[in-house]
Amino acid sequence: MMTKTLSIAYGVLLGVLTALGGTARAQDDLPRTAGPYVPTPQTIVDRMLQLAAVSKDDVVVDLGSGDGRIVRTAAKVYGASGFGVDIDRELVERSNAAAKSEGLGARAVFVQQDVFKADIRKATVVTLYVLPEMMVGLRPKMLSELRPGTRIVSHDYHFREWLPDNRLSFDVPEKRDAVGFSSTSLYLWIVPAAVGGRWRLEVADNKLPAPVTLNFRQLFQNVNGEAQVGNRTTDIAGTKVRGDTIEFALDAGPRAGGDRFTYRGTVKGDVIEGQVAWGMEPGARRYAWKATRIEPPADKLAH
Template sequence: MKCLNIAIGLSIFLISGCAFKNYGDEEFKLQIASHGKDVMWVPTKIEMTHEMFVMAKIRQDDLIYDLGSGDGVIPIEAAKKYGVQAVGIEYNPDLVALANRNAERAKVKNLVTFKEGDIFKEDFSQATVLTLYLGDSLNMKLKPQILKMKSGTRVLSNTFQMESWIPDEKTKISSGEMAYLWIVPEHIDGNWQFSNIPNIEKALIKIVQKKQFFEGAIYEKNLHKISFEIGRIRGDLVEFEYTDKSSKYIFRGKVLGSEIIGTLNNDPNLKVVGRRMPS
């Protein structure tokens, strides 16, 4: 991990030639790649913060958490641009104090909070948007906890990915750095009883979920009828398609508690309701 982080510092040094520039303010000066607990300090570029906010489709009622918030650039930019509440968790008390002064200077002190703490101990489960600039291995360590967050939580990472969790979106900023977005999926793995599936009486749909993707099969009275592969979950939105007697059907719906409610082929006359079956 440390090697990876040295790589971040080095690449920024090569790109901008400013690794030895002083950052911070009169009270606390620091340089890029200053030591941090699990990862060193390197700030996210302003352009990257804006790109990540666009990908997250920030709304005013969002609550943003930046894990390892450094000088506070992400929470402060979010509060300035969207008037949203934002929280930063940072281990280094000098960076927490600097971020608070930066928020004061940006006149967003009423919207942002910087907490001194360890990202592996602090609670960030209330976040609707989570931002990360940490490294592949720290992202991986956080992944199980992130996957348990509320469905629909948007997770953004500057540069680093989450191995087997394929991003829902990615984009490149002008300096060549990548921004990644994941949307925490609802958990729909298991058996569902669906009503109103054309030509299938008492449809049982067995779903095997792999993060935001799933495959499944439709059974009629316990007899296997159709398998499908292309299932996708975006937060609480569910989509899958199947072919029956050479007719193609696309289901689009929403998870509402123990039900999935939607339509086939966007046809209001083909309203379909799935109910979770006890496991």
């Protein structure tokens, strides 16, 4: 829940950016639909990259990259690679010149492109400082093109109903010059695997009661559903999806003395594989399990 102060600050910044963005056009007259050029102060860039836990293994993509400072910092400080896209040719040229003078080579590249046209499938981290309506407009692209586990960090704006997995709020006095106030929020999302639909679940060597069918309903990272175990229907409990991992529990039925089966697995497209523990004890017996999607969800992962 947003505090009242933050909510007011949000409204003011929104007004500033919308007023600037509504009319502003980039140098060669392409519309700045994602908002005007307002650079993220370096101290916030540093916090964004920390929040995403960027490392040398990451591919960092900034959509609406301005002077390229986010991708250039990721390359310089963390040894990551990545690219930025911006609609403004002059900013793209400035970014590439800065990357060149910093000796970043192919690890920080900038192209003039609309955010919707960017190929973001290789990103492991996406950064955003774009207008609120552009955040919501980009949501389907994020969910359909980014791999599960990709981290998205946004400066000040969020994906509305897709709630963040983490959030930081703090003051940055130098921001006052640009937008009139200093309060700042950063949001982090972990792209969830798409697990909606019906799955057939099997446990190695038929160790646990079978057949089991799972029916998952998904709204972003929130998942619930029910399981058919033989001729018994039971709720699927405690489902958690984080990136490509899933965890849930099924009660083991009347003959198992109240025990639970706790499933943990990794989602790869239409297959989930993992281990199931029978009982809650640390030394509980564990078996390999596998589920295969047999029916897609009625609604795709909600956008």
